[in-house]
Amino acid sequence: MSPFHALLALHNLAALVWVGGMFFAWMILRPAAVxxxxxxxxxxxxxxxxxxxxxxxWAAVLILPISGVGMLHMGFGGFAQMPFHVQLMIGLYLVMLSLFLRVQLLLLPPLRRAVEAGDWPAGGAALGDIRRMVGANLLVGVVLVFVAVARPSF
Known part of the structure; x- marks a missing residue:
């Protein structure tokens, strides 16, 4: 296996964990829990x-840009030769990262406080905010995966 293909496999696995995890949580776990x-x-x-x-x-957040930049240098000779689909993927990654950070840093603490206090209405409201943000992030992730799969071959 070439170094490029090893990075590609690692990159795809990280994306699979992140987007697939959101899909499972949104489409399978949430309805079953309800x-x-x-x-x-x-x-x-x-x-x-x-x-x-x-x-x-968090592992995916770190692996994706590291493996992506590695592939960018191996496959295109660096940022100067970056095709549009790669630019789009980087932009969508940044949107996903922003939404994730919003959940992690701003929306999860109110859920934690509500659960620890037994304040179920506040917890439900906090969980609803997280659910909407994860839904938006899942949508962006699905678009990103579509762009990645529909891209021209390297």
Missing amino acids: SALQPPERLRLWFDVFPRFFLWV
């Missing part, structure tokens, strides 16, 4: 799920 759990248990579940998932997202 139907099977009462609000206090549901909030505790998400309170436990987010840190576990976010650890993997």
